[in-house]
Amino acid sequence: MDDKVTKSANKEAEQVLEWGESRGIETCFTRAEKLKPCPIGESGACCKICHMGPCRLVGKNAEEEARGVCGATLPVVAARNLARMIAAGTACHGDHGRDMVFTLLAVANGETKDFQIKDVKKLYRVAGIIGVEFEGRPVNDVARDVALKFLEDFSRQRGEINYIKRAPKKTQERWKKWGIVPRGIDREIAETLDRTTMGMDADPDSILTHGLKVALANGWGGSMISTDISDILFGTPSPIKAEASLGIFKEDEVNVVIHGHEPSLAEMIVDVVYEPEMIEYAKSKGAKGINLGGMCCTANEVMMRHGIPTAGGFTNQELGIMTGLIEAMVVDVQCIMPALTQLSKKFHTKVITTSDKVKMPGATHIQFDEHRAKEIARDIVKMAIDNFPNRKTEGSHVTEKFPVIAGFSHEYIEYMQGGRWRASFRPLNDAIMAGRIRGVVGLAGCDNPRVPATGMHKYLAIELIKNDVLVVSTGCSSASCGTAGFLTPEMALENAGPGLREVCEAIGIPPILHLGSCVDNTRILTIASAMAAEGGLSDEIGGMPAVGIAPEFITEKAISIGCYFAASGVPVIFGGNSPVGASNEVTKIMTEVWFKRFMGALHFEPDPEKILAMALDYIDKAREALKLKKYEPGKFGTERVLMDMAARREMERSAIPHAGVGG
Numbered sequence: 001m002d003d004k005v006t007k008s009a010n011k012e013a014e015q016v017l018e019w020g021e022s023r024g025i026e027t028c029f030t031r032a033e034k035l036k037p038c039p040i041g042e043s044g045a046c047c048k049i050c051h052m053g054p055c056r057l058v059g060k061n062a063e064e065e066a067r068g069v070c071g072a073t074l075p076v077v078a079a080r081n082l083a084r085m086i087a088a089g090t091a092c093h094g095d096h097g098r099d100m101v102f103t104l105l106a107v108a109n110g111e112t113k114d115f116q117i118k119d120v121k122k123l124y125r126v127a128g129i130i131g132v133e134f135e136g137r138p139v140n141d142v143a144r145d146v147a148l149k150f151l152e153d154f155s156r157q158r159g160e161i162n163y164i165k166r167a168p169k170k171t172q173e174r175w176k177k178w179g180i181v182p183r184g185i186d187r188e189i190a191e192t193l194d195r196t197t198m199g200m201d202a203d204p205d206s207i208l209t210h211g212l213k214v215a216l217a218n219g220w221g222g223s224m225i226s227t228d229i230s231d232i233l234f235g236t237p238s239p240i241k242a243e244a245s246l247g248i249f250k251e252d253e254v255n256v257v258i259h260g261h262e263p264s265l266a267e268m269i270v271d272v273v274y275e276p277e278m279i280e281y282a283k284s285k286g287a288k289g290i291n292l293g294g295m296c297c298t299a300n301e302v303m304m305r306h307g308i309p310t311a312g313g314f315t316n317q318e319l320g321i322m323t324g325l326i327e328a329m330v331v332d333v334q335c336i337m338p339a340l341t342q343l344s345k346k347f348h349t350k351v352i353t354t355s356d357k358v359k360m361p362g363a364t365h366i367q368f369d370e371h372r373a374k375e376i377a378r379d380i381v382k383m384a385i386d387n388f389p390n391r392k393t394e395g396s397h398v399t400e401k402f403p404v405i406a407g408f409s410h411e412y413i414e415y416m417q418g419g420r421w422r423a424s425f426r427p428l429n430d431a432i433m434a435g436r437i438r439g440v441v442g443l444a445g446c447d448n449p450r451v452p453a454t455g456m457h458k459y460l461a462i463e464l465i466k467n468d469v470l471v472v473s474t475g476c477s478s479a480s481c482g483t484a485g486f487l488t489p490e491m492a493l494e495n496a497g498p499g500l501r502e503v504c505e506a507i508g509i510p511p512i513l514h515l516g517s518c519v520d521n522t523r524i525l526t527i528a529s530a531m532a533a534e535g536g537l538s539d540e541i542g543g544m545p546a547v548g549i550a551p552e553f554i555t556e557k558a559i560s561i562g563c564y565f566a567a568s569g570v571p572v573i574f575g576g577n578s579p580v581g582a583s584n585e586v587t588k589i590m591t592e593v594w595f596k597r598f599m600g601a602l603h604f605e606p607d608p609e610k611i612l613a614m615a616l617d618y619i620d621k622a623r624e625a626l627k628l629k630k631y632e633p634g635k636f637g638t639e640r641v642l643m644d645m646a647a648r649r650e651m652e653r654s655a656i657p658h659a660g661v662g663g
């Protein structure tokens with residue numbers, strides 16, 4: 001890690017921050033400096049579930065001796081805290097998915113003319129997976145049945161959510177064996193809250209097992225539904241050029257930022273800013289045009305499909321306003337800092353909230369409604385244009401920006417490996433088997449002002465590709481890589497190890513593939529399932545030479561994502577201190593016990609060099625267990641020891657790497 005960096009590892013962000021600090025402007029970085037985390041709450045040792053407390057379970061032998069007033073032990077308290085984080089994260093992604101289902105239903109019922117079904121092929125593919133008849137039926141009838149069937153997935157009281165069947169059979173068998181196949185998404189969230197309240201489940205393993213169940217309801221339910229419906233409505237992404245940086249804003253144009261997570265309103269705004277009347281209107285106010293940019297995951301959604309540039313991830317949102325160039329920051333849901341409205345008073349930026357679930361004093365609220373989507377988008381863009389003459393000269397304008405290639409969907413990755421008629425994952429599996437590609441890392445999650453923001457992502461991205469590890473990125477990790485100039489094919493030439501470079505050059509792809517937003521982590525699940533089905537590696541998600549890393553995680557959503565990957569069979573390493581670090585028992589369950597049961601794990605490790613070493617070790621041990629060629633940089637081969645049943649059983653019992661790490 002570069003220790004010259006101070007608050008943000010992104011040069012442009014640092015420039016704006018320095019400008020703001022010289023004027024006494026507060027940001028999440030200055031607040032993080034002033035406000036140290038409470039060490040008791042941070043490590044999961046504080047129980048505030050009932051009003052006999054809050055109980056702080058601290059002391060020399062807290063694990064064995066500390067008790068809350070009700071008698072709850074430290075592992076119980078830590079496990080309950082973690083389960084509630086998973087449930088909250090699942091609720092966020094679940095609601096996102098549900099809103100997408102309602103938009104699809106409105107389209108199918110002809111209640112909105114503003115959205116259309118753009119990817120009929122994907123609709124049919126989804127219909128086929130969930131058992132909706134599609135041959136010879138009108139598209140809208142199929143879409144209606146798909147939407148209704150997904151709505152059932154939210155409220156189902158018994159049985160299983162539909163998408164569970166997309167996982168490899170062996171992965172499903174593990175879930176069945178341990179009783180974590182989710183029923184309805186809402187049902188599992190409600191049960192988590194019930195189960196973790198005072199006087200309920202007091203067995204840490206049982207609490208955490210349910211935690212995995214609610215996490216799976218996110219990964220194979222809410223989030224996966226969300227990704228698929230977004231593709232159906234707005235198009236399945238394929239590679240597209242864009243730009244990233246706080247330098248995307250234009251001094252002579254109306255700058256509109258769309259920030260949050262849900263793509264529906266953002267899609268309409270993309271349409272509206274290109275309308276000739278709207279551009280004329282902007283000119284009438286003295287601007288040369290309208291410049292649309294994104295922030296956080298709404299940015300990822302519209303970048304993946306339209307090449308709309310991003311101003312960066314979570315920690316750049318205040319800095320965007322501090323450029324003094326944004327006429328309107330339009331926010332939908334999740335990861336919106338309440339500080340935006342206070343900060344916007346110092347500039348001319350209008351903060352526009354659009355969801356009933358995200359209201360902020362000082363913001364202008366324009367409620368989004370999918371039935372009048374375009375009309376609302378026009379009102380918002382007009383409001384931004386009307387604000388252009390109010391722009392002050394105040395602000396830290398930056399100019400540098402970086403090219404980005406985004407748009408790597410499951411479907412495109414399959415296509416790029418064999419074309420339209422031979423699309424498959426065979427070349428990727430072969431490259432891994434031959435040792436050209438050592439393994440795959442999903443680099444995901446937030447950027448965090450408590451570390452030099454974006455710095456852990458940058459460090460790990462470079463080091464992983466140097467080690468011939470293919471990186472697939474999502475969320476603010478993609479923004480961190482994009483604003484550093486890492487999302488280009490040239491990165492392979494300059495930084496990738498020899499094997500990965502050869503593969504990237506042959507296919508013409510960057511060594512870091514931008515897969516989309518936070519909900520699009522589910523693209524990694526379906527890719528891993530396809531790799532298992534392709535053969536030659538593991539026949540389930542568990543056991544693949546693959547690791548998930550969220551080095552700067554912040555949100556409950558990230559915890560939920562980490563847990564659904566762990567339950568699906570992927571070892572996951574989070575940066576920062578563990579939110580359950582106070583309990584060795586809970587740490588052991590998440591690392592050793594989950595690895596034995598699911599071949600996945602959840603570690604917390606603040607040191608980026610150790611994260612890298614752990615990830616490579618997991619990958620190498622998985623290669624060894626699969627009897628793949630030993631990874632040696634620059635030495636490739638095709639030889640592979642075929643496995644008999646005994647060898648496969650041995651693989652099941654393979655050593656548990658990093659047992660006890662974390663916390």
Ligand code: MSK
Nearest residue numbers: 297335445446475476
């Ligand atoms: S936006 S959840 S800060 S990745 Fe998806 Fe970024 Fe984390 Fe929000």
